[in-house]
Amino acid sequence: MGGLGLIRNLTQGRPCNMKTHTIDPDQWVDKYSDYLFNYTITRVRDRETANDLVAETFLAGLRSMKNFKGESTERTWLVSILKRKIIDHYRRINSAKGKAEVQFTYRDQEEGDRLEEQIADLSGRNAQQLMENEELGKAIMDCLEQLNQRQAAIFKMKTLEDADTETVCNEFGITPSNLWVIIHRTRTALAKCLEKTWF
Amino acid sequence: MKQKLPLLLDCPRAAEFCDKVEYHEMDWTGKLQLRLHLLFCADCRGYWKRNRKLTQLLQKADLHTCTEQEKRQWQQQLQQAKSQESAP
Structure with missing residues (x-):
């Protein structure tokens, strides 16, 4: 960090080693839309609602750009806006219904345990599994962000959207052999990136 | 995956077949060729295992x-909002 940056950080009360992040709304959709969309859909479980919430987040981010201090990354900052949007969404739903909804999953009493215990156990396991899956999803998204944007977009379309080869090739103007080379490189890079924690 | 084996498939082709299998885009003759190659090639077997694990992680x-x-639509909305903000 240069002398000027250091003086600016000190005058603004930031620690000396804190990196200042920049903001560029033109890059938001390409860089963060998949991450934000995945974050939202795991919480609202409805594609249309998730789409609206992500769009609202981008627009709210644009409006409050001047509040971005550069202390966190752009993505973290956008996620904090999105979190508020998701909470507002649930508030709207609950106020429309007049009360919060509690969901129970009933199943056969195989072991003769009390229903309450079964529910508690089930929800505990589910919560843990959900958290682990979310961590994994975040790790995958982080690894994909390190790759070339076009390469990552091709991989996502083919793998996560399960699009057929012809559709992907038409969308990106590539041949099937190009596609398989890109897929191979991306899978190798992704496996290497995830290796330490997840393999 | 450096060595070449006296089989129908060479290693780069075997790696491509490994990928295609993960996307269910390999016919039975290709699968058979791959199986044969994997029997004799430890490097490709390693790649095949890692690739399998990666698919499982992605599914999980x-x-x-x-x-x-959707991305184009959001980009458009952002551009519109930006131009409205900059308009006098």
Whole structure:
């Protein structure tokens, strides 16, 4: 960090080693839309609602750009806006219904345990599994962000959207052999990136 | 995956077949060729295992991404909002 940056950080009360992040709304959709969309859909479980919430987040981010201090990354900052949007969404739903909804999953009493215990156990396991899956999803998204944007977009379309080869090739103007080379490189890079924690 | 084996498939081709199998885009003759190659090639067996594990992880993460069309729509909305803000 240069002398000027250091003086600016000190005058603004930031620690000396804190990196200042920049903001560029033109890059938001390409860089963060998949991450934000995945974050939202795991919480609202409805594609249309998730789409609206992500769009609202981008627009709210644009409006409050001047509040971005550069202390966190752009993505973290956008996620904090999105979190508020998701909470507002649930508030709207609950106020429309007049009360919060509690969901129970009933199943056969195989072991003769009390229903309450079964529910508690089930929800505990589910919560843990959900958290682990979310961590994994975040790790995958982080690894994909390190790759070339076009390469990552091709991989996502083919793998996560399960699009057929012809559709992907038409969308990106590539041949099937190009596609398989890109897929191979991306899978190798992704496996290497995830290796330490997840393999 | 450096060595070449006296089989129908060479290693780069075997790696491509490994990928295609993960996307269910390999016919039975290709699968058979791959099986034969994997019997004799430890490096490709290693790649095949890692690739399998990667597919399992991707399924477990249950990731959802937005379509290119949705992205274009958001980009448009952002551009519109930006131009409205900069207009006097």
